[in-house]
Amino acid sequence: MTAYDVGIMLGLKGFCAAIIGGMSSGLSTVIGGLILGVLESMGAGLISSGYKDAIAFIILLLILFIRPQGLFGKPESERV
Secondary structure: OOOOOOOHHHHHHHHHHHHHHOOOOHHHHHHHHHHHHHHHHHHHHHOOHHHHHHHHHHHHHHHHHHOOOOOOOOOOOOOO
């Protein structure tokens, strides 16, 4: 069975991985995806598998609050 919205969650998690790793290079995005996958699996095992999709977005929000440029992104200098 197929549906029109099959890839939406996959695309959103890919976006989360790119933002978490930092969009400065492809390697940082891949590492961000690995970190997201490991934390999501740990959270599903420790908390509940029903919250597996929400865990990815909670991790994204925490990273954006702590380090807006991503984990491996370079901070931009402010122009005056």
